[in-house]
Amino acid sequence: MSDISMQEAPYEASMGDYFALLKPRVMSLVVFTALVGLLVAPVPVHPFIGFVAILCIAVGAGASGALNMWWDADIDAKMRRTAGRPIPSGRVAPGEALGIGLGLSGFAVILLALATNWLAAGILAFTIFFYAVIYSMWLKRATPQNIVIGGAAGAFPPMLGWAVATGGVSVESMLMFALIFMWTPPHFWALALFVKSDYGNAGVPMLTETHGRDATRRHVIVYTLLLVPVAIGLGFTSIGGPVYLAVAAVMNAWFLKGAYDIWRRTDADCEADKHKVEIGVFKVSLYYLFAHFGALLVEAALRQSALGGW
Structure with missing residues (x-):
């Protein structure tokens, strides 16, 4: 960390500032x-236990975000x-962010263990540790494969x-x-291709900067090709079905077409448009994950309806 870690916030932060520390947009996906x-x-799962569990997972995700913001x-x-x-x-002092991150981490893990089971709590604790x-x-800051390996942190919630x-x-x-793990690299590399200068200015070894x-375009198409069989394969498990497979077929064709288009482009093409x-x-990648998990929910609802309700 730079000298910013030793500075104090010039004024008292608002609740909105503290909430922003938790990366609410990332938390919503989690x-x-x-x-x-x-x-x-x-x-x-009993609805109350389910509510407590999701609350703990949300708090744990927010704790990870606060620790990430403190370090970065x-x-x-x-x-x-x-x-x-x-x-x-x-607006917020680094020490405050660190304290919030550590405090919320402990709260979320302990409460999840007491409300559910130790395996779930252990996975949550490892997820926070992995991300932070x-x-x-x-x-x-060490490798251009940061997104590939680091993507595991965002893949643990389901x-x-x-x-x-x-x-x-x-x-x-x-x-x-x-x-989620295989979706993360093409999702973030598509982003990196059009915010390239930001990573370079910060000295982050994003693939666009190092290679x-x-x-990066070749990596996008390769990882998208590896993603497709994972997405389709999930449809043939006990939680999949025809609705999921139909959605997966459409979304993967759409995403793969986009990755192919990126692969064929040149720097001149990018500058021109x-x-x-x-x-x-990048926008398609956001719809991609929501559509797949939404389809899984539809399949679950259909199964429960056939059995007489949730």
Whole structure:
């Protein structure tokens, strides 16, 4: 960290500033995929226990975000899209962010263990550790494969939800994990292709900086090709079905077409249309994950309806 870690906030932060520390947009994706993992599991969960579990997972995700912002305050200050975050903008002191992150981490893990089971709590604890330490403190600044390996942190929530319900892991939960894990690289590399200068200014070894944009385009198509069989394969498990397979077929064709278009482009093409294709693929990637997990929810609802209700 830079000297920013030793500075104090010039004035008292608002509740909105503290909430921003928790990365609410990232938290919303975590909550959604964890909820799907819980609801599609074959073991019913009491609504109150389910609510507490999802609350703990959300708080744990927020704790990870606060710890990430505390550690990355120096590079956040150098990037246009992150310079306005609470710490680099001076609205929250680094020490406050660290305290919030550690406190919420302990609260979330302990409460989840007491409310559900120790496996779920252990997965949550490891997820927080992975994101805050392995990814933020090590991988992000050490290797252009930071997104590939670090993507595991964002892939654990559906496995967490499944563990809350069943007390274990399964092929289904591992494939939900793999779906997010394999989706993460092309999702973020599409973003990196049109915010390239931000990562360069911050000294983050993003693939676009270390290997160039042509190599990044090749990586996007390769990882998308690897993603497709994982997404389709999930449809042939106990939580899949015709609705999911139909959605997966459409979304993967759409995403693969976008990745192919990126692969065929040159720097001149990107400059000419101001990264229109890359921006479009990034937007598709956001719909991609929501559509797959939404389809899993529909399949679960259909199965429960056939059995007489949830």
